Amino acid sequence: MGVVIAFANQKGGVGKTTSAVNIAAALGIRGKKTLLIDADPQGNASSGVGINKKSIRLTTYEILIGKCSCADAVITTKFTNLSVIPSNINLAAAEFEIINLDDREARLKKPLDLIKDDYDYVIIDCPPSIGILTINALTACNGVVIPMQCEYYSLEGLSQLMISLRQVKKLYNPTLEITGILITMYNGRLNLSVQVLDELKKFYADKLFSIFIQRNVKLSEAPSFGMPIMYYDKTAKGNSYMEIADELLERTGM
Numbered sequence: 192m193g194v195v196i197a198f199a200n201q202k203g204g205v206g207k208t209t210s211a212v213n214i215a216a217a218l219g220i221r222g223k224k225t226l227l228i229d230a231d232p233q234g235n236a237s238s239g240v241g242i243n244k245k246s247i248r249l250t251t252y253e254i255l256i257g258k259c260s261c262a263d264a265v266i267t268t269k270f271t272n273l274s275v276i277p278s279n280i281n282l283a284a285a286e287f288e289i290i291n292l293d294d295r296e297a298r299l300k301k302p303l304d305l306i307k308d309d310y311d312y313v314i315i316d317c318p319p320s321i322g323i324l325t326i327n328a329l330t331a332c333n334g335v336v337i338p339m340q341c342e343y344y345s346l347e348g349l350s351q352l353m354i355s356l357r358q359v360k361k362l363y364n365p366t367l368e369i370t371g372i373l374i375t376m377y378n379g380r381l382n383l384s385v386q387v388l389d390e391l392k393k394f395y396a397d398k399l400f401s402i403f404i405q406r407n408v409k410l411s412e413a414p415s416f417g418m419p420i421m422y423y424d425k426t427a428k429g430n431s432y433m434e435i436a437d438e439l440l441e442r443t444g445m
Contacts, residue, residue, distance in 0.1 A: 193307035203319035206375030216419035217436035219272035223311035229278035237277035241417030300331035334370030
């Protein structure tokens with residue numbers, strides 16, 4: 192049975208897409224057949240695995256509006272055990288086209304249910320907002336990973352996100368759980384980072400991934416080459432996504 196994990200945070204610039212792409216690639220390297228779904232109109236997860244967004248024909252948008260199946264939109268990447276359902280700017284229109292439909296929150300879940308068991312893991316990269324696209328991802332998933340920085344605004348945003356997750360769990364997905372909180376762009380030399388981390392440990396100690404992603408130039412460069420970090424430079428300092436993928440495997444019992 193495929194495990195579906197959404198990567199979500201309504202705050203942008205927290206390393207959400209970077210984490211979704213690299214963890215998906217790491218799971219593939221670990222021998223897990225993995226599908227990455229780009230549910231962000233920016234399409235950064237797609238380009239992050241080498242997909243030319245201008246040349247794609249079927250995307251997450253066509254799935255949400257009912258014009259194609261998930262299976263039709265899947266593209267096999269050049270990376271081990273990793274496939275992708277891409278996205279581009281057309282997806283922005285889906286927010287308006289499905290908002291008045293009766294099943295608007297389940298437009299992804301229903302077609303995804305037909306193929307998710309063909310994979311060990313399905314990773315969904317959400318847009319940086321709690322709109323209908325993210326709600327579709329949260330309705331379709333088993334769990335959510337929350338990437339966040341150790342900053343005050345991130346801590347404030349986490350509280351708001353938790354409220355949204357409880358609402359989605361209550362209204363649309365009673366089995367939704369928080370798989371983990373992933374600290375990104377960490378700098379242990381900053382007092383604020385340490386203070387925010389201490390606050391997180393008070394309330395979410397059991398949810399925090401034990402390994403943090405540190406700031407890293409190579410990690411920032413890799414997307415421009417259309418490659419996950421372990422393919423671009425597996426020796427890059429601060430690249431801990433393989434270890435995080437191992438922890439994700441433990442947390443999801445795979």
